[in-house]
Amino acid sequence: MEDELGQRSRDEWQTRLYEASHRFSTALSVLHQTNPWSENPVLEQAINTLATELWDRGFSQTDISTAFQNAIADLPRYAAGEETRP
Secondary structure, eight states, X not given: OHHHHHHHHHHHHHHXXXXXXXXXXXXXXXHHHTOSXXXXXXXXXXXXXXHHHHHHTTOOHHHHHHHHHHHHHHHHHHHTTOSSOO
């Protein structure tokens, strides 16, 4: 019973993580599509702001850098060789 409750709690936590990431990426996509300053790319500004917000909330520079590097290194597996989503 306790293992089942623990697993349910971990599943719910993971769902919240995925939902937060989805909401953030959806909001950035809308901002990208409506950006009135094409010379200021949305993604670059957002990643910069995200990094500083993470640092402000206690993540170390090493934590942030490692997470971004690992995400970029893993992206080709997810993207299956595609540069953008077809």
